[in-house]
Amino acid sequence: MEKVADVSLSSSGVQAAKSLREIISGNSIAVFFAWAACAVILLLTTLILWMSFSRGLPFESGFSPDNYAEVFGSEHFWTVVLNTVGVGLGTVAISIFFGVPLAWLLNRTDIPMRSLFITMLAVTVIMPGLVKAMGWIMLLSPQVGLLNRLVMGIFRLREAPFDINSLWGISFIQGLMLTPSMFFLISGPMRSLDSALEEAAEVVGANRLKIIVWITSPMLWPAILGGIIYIFMTAIAMFEVAGLLGGLSENRILATEIFLAVQPFEGSSEIKYGVAGVYGLLIMAPSLFALFFYFQSLKQAHRYAVITGKGYKPKDFPLGSLRYPAILFVLFYLALAVFLPFAVLLWASLLPSLRMPSVEALSLVSFKWYSEIHYLLGGFDVMRNTLLLVVGSSALVLFFSFMISWVVVRTKLRTRRLVDTISMLPHAIPGIGFAFALLIAGIMTAKWFPWVPFYNTVWIIIAGNVLNRLSYATRITNAALIQVQQELEDAALICGARKWVSMLRVMMPLIRPSLVFAGLWTALLVFREVSMALLLIGPKNKVLATQLWILWRQGDLSQASALSIVLILITGLLILVVQRATGKIGEPRSLPQLGGGG
Missing domain, CATH: 1.10.3720.10 (MetI-like)
Incomplete structure (x- = not known):
């Protein structure tokens, strides 16, 4: 036993010496x-x-659980938590609704102008999230939204039908922002899929919808899950969209609570660094849990292996009569994500104040700003x-x-x-x-x-x-x-x-x-x-x-x-x-x- 111990110690010493020499x-x-x-x-x-345990700055006060008591005892705590989870899940839903069909259309079908559409999705990042939120506020705000005023005029409504200053509005805009991330996260695995299983399903009589739901989607589950986790982690940490859409008042989430704890409004409560620390830990917790769940799923990675030593070539599905609806779907997303917000921002930048398009408004157009x-x-x-x-x-x-x-x-x-x-x-x-x-x-x-x-x-x-x-x-x-x-x-x-x-x-x-x-x-x-x-x-x-x-x-x-x-x-x-x-x-x-x- 002593010899074994000596050998073990000498082996550790050799490893340590090698590491030191390498440094x-x-x-x-x-x-x-x-x-x-x-x-x-x-x-x-x-x-x-x-x-999170300090009532003031570090080393100025002792440790205390008072910050946790204040946060968890707040009447708004569970509302903030549920709002945060709701915004995260809503953002994921919007990203999946657009991102997964776009990835399938632009990687596995014969849709026309595929390269152009992929490039346009990539350059949607030219519009920052803050700018996109501003554009949609000008479109769907109950007070000044141009689309709301248009719908109210057409249908003679007394109240605006849409209110972007809400949790669904935050989820909608963040979902549009993060759809390209979902698209590119699953495009690689989508393009690499072996079409043998899909062809086998066709042979036994499955239609395209059943193939997508029961064959293609399960094989892409690790990539989709990775995209869901990334989108959720990003969504709950974003501040600027929620900050513009009521997150600093009625639609508070964890990110806005951190901001308000250290940057309170004038005349409001004092700065609370300890409370911000608690909210910081709370916003970290879902991300760490999501990563743990993702790593657990990777242990079953062998179940999703579809690339083998045999040669294969991914097959493009012919869209046939669905070609034009597919193009409209891609253009619909691009209109929501880029064209509409950009158009309303450009229009507003040429006017002294936001107005509905009209002959009178055109006479006020200038490059003053x-x-x-x-x-x-x-x-x-x-x-x-x-x-x-x-x-x-x-x-x-x-x-x-x-x-x-x-x-x-x-x-x-x-x-x-x-x-x-x-x-x-x-x-x-x-x-x-x-x-x-x-x-x-x-x-x-x-x-x-x-x-x-x-x-x-x-x-x-x-x-x-x-x-x-x-x-x-x-x-x-x-x-x-x-x-x-x-x-x-x-x-x-x-x-x-x-x-x-x-x-x-x-x-x-x-x-x-x-x-x-x-x-x-x-x-x-x-x-x-x-x-x-x-x-x-x-x-x-x-x-x-x-x-x-x-x-x-x-x-x-x-x-x-x-x-x-x-x-x-x-x-x-x-x-x-x-x-x-x-x-x-x-x-x-x-x-x-x-x-x-x-």
């Missing part, structure tokens, strides 16, 4: 920055838990902050994701799986939760280290976006590094290059397409993001997204519409840059030569 041999830079990022993630997660666009943008400081936010967030996300992926893929450290798991935590923790933790960290920094430029600066918003996008970017860099064979890095080391040189001069050029795509896509998402920026907003760190929010909340509908159109154009330009850049870098090119042409 010292050149991977120390990647290990340091990877663990630095993981430490910040764990620290902020712990800070949310800490704040566009001529004052510098004022609407908020001045030079807002534009500088926005540029710094977009560029800084993208650069830092790429840097830390590369360091983390290097540790996970290119080293043999025993802790590399732990690093990968921690880097995925931001996917389970909503961005507004991280924003709250950063707000507390910023207040503590301002108190103890006032010389550090963090609190109420654009850097605190950058930090929130970097942490929020890290899990997405590391998936890209992990996959990219896995594709590069070890021999290329070994050749650089044999030629005398140091580890960090091989990172910069060999590995980064080889995975440049993935890095550029991840960076540009991160820039686009950061530019559109408003929830975290609103929670962290101060007098000196306003950005374009928060400036748009401020204009809308002030009641300046036409000015906000003009700024929305400008934001859509800028986002469209970013999309064009992404397409051009990824297209060029995706072209074949020679591999970088090592020293001496070897």
Whole structure:
């Protein structure tokens, strides 16, 4: 027994020595920055838990369960929880209603203009959620909604038939926003399905509807479940849509409760950081539970395996007489998601105030608000902050994701799986939760280290976006590094290059397409993001997204519409840059030569 113990201890010692040598041999830079990022993630997660037991700021008061008693004892608690769950499930329902049929039509049928429709679905991201919500408020608000007024005029109704300022309105808009995510999450598995089972069902007399319901859908269950979980997690954490549609008053959800706890209205109750911590944990709980359920379902993954060693070719279903209804369905979604909101925003931006289209309204059309666009943008400081936010967030996300992926893929450290798991935590923790933790960290920094430029600066918003996008970017860099064979890095080391040189001069050029795509896509998402920026907003760190929010909340509908159109154009330009850049870098090119042409 003693010999066995000695062998075990010596084996552990050898493993530890190997890990230490590997760190010292050149991977120390990647290990340091990877663990630095993981430490910040764990620290902020712990800070949310800490704040839930604190009545004030950390270290200013002892631990107490009073915050939980206040939250759970509130007369509105269960209403808020049920509203949150209802919005999440409603968003999922809308996304499934549009996303699954769109994925089937555009991947498994002979619908005309398939490539064009897929491209149009991809570019629906040019309209941020805040802008889309503004457009639908102008269409279906009981007070000013143009569609409501049109229906009331046609049918001589006394009251507006639709009220977008409701829970179903929040679910409807968020569902339209997240439908492209559902579409692309299941398009890959949809396209890869072996049609043998579907053909066998046809042979025994099953019609197309039965094949879709009883054959195709069950085989896609893991992909659909993954999409449902992602949509639900995203929906319950979104603030901007609910914030515009009554979430700050009668239609409160957990995300708006966090906001109101730390950013109360003027003249209302005091700031309650501890209560916000409790709500932060509550909004994390459904996400963690959903991920656990998803991982449990993956244990049965063998039941859904349809790609085997035998050759197969996915079969496109002929639509026949249903071809034109299918095209109308695709156009119907695009009209709801993009065309109608954009049209009403463009119309409102050309008028002094929102009016129904008429000859009189046409006589008032002008470009006044566009001529004052510098004022609407908020001045030079807002534009500088926005540029710094977009560029800084993208650069830092790429840097830390590369360091983390290097540790996970290119080293043999025993802790590399732990690093990968921690880097995925931001996917389970909503961005507004991280924003709250950063707000507390910023207040503590301002108190103890006032010389550090963090609190109420654009850097605190950058930090929130970097942490929020890290899990997405590391998936890209992990996959990219896995594709590069070890021999290329070994050749650089044999030629005398140091580890960090091989990172910069060999590995980064080889995975440049993935890095550029991840960076540009991160820039686009950061530019559109408003929830975290609103929670962290101060007098000196306003950005374009928060400036748009401020204009809308002030009641300046036409000015906000003009700024929305400008934001859509800028986002469209970013999309064009992404397409051009990824297209060029995706072209074949020679591999970088090592020293001496070897």
